[in-house]
Amino acid sequence: MNRRRFLRTAAGAGVVLGAGPCPFLEELYAFGPSANLSDVEARYYRKLPDREVECVLCPRNCRLGDKERGYCGVRENRDGRYVTLVYGKACAANVDPIEKKPFFHFRPGTTSFSIASAGCNVNCRFCQNWEISQVRPEQVRHSDLLPEAVVAAALRTGCASIAYTYSEPVVFYEYMYDTAVAARRRGLKSAVVTGGHINREPLEALLEVVDAVKVDLKAFRDGFYREYVRGELKPVLEAIRTIAAGKVWLEIVYLVIPTLNDDPAEIRDMARWVREAAGPDVPVHFSRFQPMYMMKNLPPTPVSTLEKARAVALEEGLRFVYIGNVPGHAAENTVCPGCGRTLIERYVFDIRRLDLKDGRCPYCRTAIPGVWT
Amino acid sequence: MAKPKVIVVRVRGILERSGDIDPARLRRAYERGIRALTGAASLDEGLGRLFRPSDRVGLKINTIGGRKISTRPEVALGLAAAFKGTGVPDKSILIWDRTNRELRDAGYALSLGSSGVKIYGTDTDGAGYEDELYAKGNIGSLFASIQSRFATASVSLALLKDHGLAGVTAGMKNYFGAIHNPNKYHDDHCDPFVAEVFAAPPVATKHRLTVLDALLVQYHRGPAYHAQWADRAETLVFGTDPVATDAVGWRMIEALRAAHGLPTLAEEGREPRYLATAERMGLGRGGSDAVEVVEEEA
Ligand code: SF4
Numbered sequence: 134m135n136r137r138r139f140l141r142t143a144a145g146a147g148v149v150l151g152a153g154p155c156p157f158l159e160e161l162y163a164f165g166p167s168a169n170l171s172d173v174e175a176r177y178y179r180k181l182p183d184r185e186v187e188c189v190l191c192p193r194n195c196r197l198g199d200k201e202r203g204y205c206g207v208r209e210n211r212d213g214r215y216v217t218l219v220y221g222k223a224c225a226a227n228v229d230p231i232e233k234k235p236f237f238h239f240r241p242g243t244t245s246f247s248i249a250s251a252g253c254n255v256n257c258r259f260c261q262n263w264e265i266s267q268v269r270p271e272q273v274r275h276s277d278l279l280p281e282a283v284v285a286a287a288l289r290t291g292c293a294s295i296a297y298t299y300s301e302p303v304v305f306y307e308y309m310y311d312t313a314v315a316a317r318r319r320g321l322k323s324a325v326v327t328g329g330h331i332n333r334e335p336l337e338a339l340l341e342v343v344d345a346v347k348v349d350l351k352a353f354r355d356g357f358y359r360e361y362v363r364g365e366l367k368p369v370l371e372a373i374r375t376i377a378a379g380k381v382w383l384e385i386v387y388l389v390i391p392t393l394n395d396d397p398a399e400i401r402d403m404a405r406w407v408r409e410a411a412g413p414d415v416p417v418h419f420s421r422f423q424p425m426y427m428m429k430n431l432p433p434t435p436v437s438t439l440e441k442a443r444a445v446a447l448e449e450g451l452r453f454v455y456i457g458n459v460p461g462h463a464a465e466n467t468v469c470p471g472c473g474r475t476l477i478e479r480y481v482f483d484i485r486r487l488d489l490k491d492g493r494c495p496y497c498r499t500a501i502p503g504v505w506t
Numbered sequence: 507m508a509k510p511k512v513i514v515v516r517v518r519g520i521l522e523r524s525g526d527i528d529p530a531r532l533r534r535a536y537e538r539g540i541r542a543l544t545g546a547a548s549l550d551e552g553l554g555r556l557f558r559p560s561d562r563v564g565l566k567i568n569t570i571g572g573r574k575i576s577t578r579p580e581v582a583l584g585l586a587a588a589f590k591g592t593g594v595p596d597k598s599i600l601i602w603d604r605t606n607r608e609l610r611d612a613g614y615a616l617s618l619g620s621s622g623v624k625i626y627g628t629d630t631d632g633a634g635y636e637d638e639l640y641a642k643g644n645i646g647s648l649f650a651s652i653q654s655r656f657a658t659a660s661v662s663l664a665l666l667k668d669h670g671l672a673g674v675t676a677g678m679k680n681y682f683g684a685i686h687n688p689n690k691y692h693d694d695h696c697d698p699f700v701a702e703v704f705a706a707p708p709v710a711t712k713h714r715l716t717v718l719d720a721l722l723v724q725y726h727r728g729p730a731y732h733a734q735w736a737d738r739a740e741t742l743v744f745g746t747d748p749v750a751t752d753a754v755g756w757r758m759i760e761a762l763r764a765a766h767g768l769p770t771l772a773e774e775g776r777e778p779r780y781l782a783t784a785e786r787m788g789l790g791r792g793g794s795d796a797v798e799v800v801e802e803e804a
Binding site for chain 2: 272427
């Protein structure tokens with residue numbers, strides 16, 4: 134395979150993410166060239182005069198003439214019919230610990246069959262997976278892995294869930310949705326890892342078929358979103374509100390970038406808003422930034438900055454606040470808000486000890502919110 | 507400082523009733539355009555002033571619109587043929603765009619041989635994109651290796667069209683097809699993205715000539731083809747200043763819009779602001795007083 138020909142292989146995506154793909158998957162599914170993209174009709178779009186369409190899946194609401202693609206690069210107007218090019222086209226498929234997403238209160242210690250297609254509806258300057266998220270589907274190798282095949286592979290590899298992750302699952306919505314439906318039929322859960330740029334109607338429909346959503350809240354200032362994400366803050370906050378109002382488990386990750394979104398006042402505003410809009414039990418992960426993609430000019434986040442952010446969030450009443458990407462940090466652990474004992478001890482993605490009984494602290498019986506079984 | 511020159515060559519009758527192109531008229535148009543642009547006595551001499559015999563010349567065309575509204579094969583092959591007398595061998599000329607599928611859909615027969623003019627897309631085996639990300643300003647992109655490695659000199663042989671987001675697509679925006687992620691650069695009317703992609707070394711250090719194919723101009727509701735807003739303008743536009751050439755293209759679009767009773771692009775809030783940005787970045791000059799426009803008939 135020529136690197137100039139394909140930006141990344143599926144295995145490469147694993148490398149990008151810091152973990153290898155499931156070895157048997159490489160044998161089972163040949164990741165091949167992407168000449169044959171899918172032609173499945175998109176579910177959220179409006180037909181307009183003169184063969185134009187308006188995609189209404191995400192807040193960009195791209196309006197497109199014939200043969201044009203949306204901002205995400207994976208949806209195309211074909212003579213007035215809007216199609217997704219990535220249905221069943223997994224450019225990454227790995228068996229990951231659920232903690233890697235990260236979900237800390239959702240089936241801890243289990244693995245999640247994790248898939249992605251190419252494409253994303255924003256363009257974060259600090260994206261860690263830009264080699265699959267910021268490309269068109271014909272620029273990466275992928276496997277033809279239809280929903281039933283994803284479910285079969287997840288069951289065969291002993292996973293408890295399927296995760297839609299790495300790039301931005303909103304842009305492979307139809308693929309994700311149908312896989313989640315098939316997964317539920319076979320007793321598997323579905324976990325979505327998203328930036329939260331999605332319109333209300335498709336989000337509400339999605340929430341009917343998935344079990345957990347992790348939203349990357351990238352800052353609490355719209356200016357940051359516009360400049361460094363190429364998105365907007367408001368729709369993300371609306372999505373978080375919608376998710377929190379439903380039955381699906383929600384966690385939030387906030388990547389702390391030195392000098393750009395680490396002001397304690399901003400963190401305080403964010404924590405206060407989360408408490409009011411989603412409740413104090415939503416786990417919030419402050420994650421450490423590493424320089425990459427278009428943002429190589431800043432240093433990794435000092436651990437003290439993360440600790441300060443965590444302290445502010447705890448002061449504002451959030452009850453489960455974690456620090457991520459700092460292996461061995463005590464704030465990787467889950468502590469009972471009732472008695473202060475450590476209930477889940479983690480090291481990076483490993484669960485070293487899990488001390489919960491029926492979702493409660495075994496010492497003081499405080500209920501610990503989450504999906505534990 | 508001398509004003510940049512832009513040559514507008516009107517070639518009445520070049521589009522035959524069938525839609526085919528009259529090759530003799532096309533050749534004459536190239537001759538007129540290049541001579542007027544360079545001040546040379548002949549087409550060979552004119553192209554010889556812009557290109558060296560040792561150059562490998564990339565002719566970047568635009569085929570996203572399919573057969574109805576793409577750079578026509580006759581136009582691209584005609585320009586390639588015009589290099590005959592310059593010492594640049596056929597095998598050093600590559601007509602290219604993003605994908606082989608788009609090239610085929612626009613009527614091109616692919617040609618990958620070691621002799622003769624080459625025609626192929628970036629997705630051809632052995633072509634593809636650079637490994638290294640070009641990251642500067644608002645751009646984070648991989649350049650097509652055709653642009654960054656094969657070509658030592660590059661021509662933007664672009665279609666002139668109205669563009670719903672950019673305002674106008676012409677010679678500068680044509681280089682969006684030289685990067686892997688043009689879909690990411692249509693916010694804010696493609697400003698400053700068009701200028702910043704052009705300013706990247708793989709383009710800025712190699713671009714020698716813009717030729718705008720304005721034979722059939724989509725002056726409204728572009729870039730897709732809509733017959734009711736497409737004008738048989740039968741014009742080719744030549745320039746070495748990329749900003750000036752596109753600015754003249756923009757004025758042509760405005761003239762067509764006015765003639766058909768349509769509002770200006772500014773009135774629709776989508777004038778091609780990237781041209782002013784490009785001018786500020788020193789990539790060329792675009793103001794109507796700053797450009798010498800020469801009109802020719804061929
Ligand atoms: S999903 Fe893609 S095409 Fe649809 S509105 Fe969002 S960016 Fe545009």
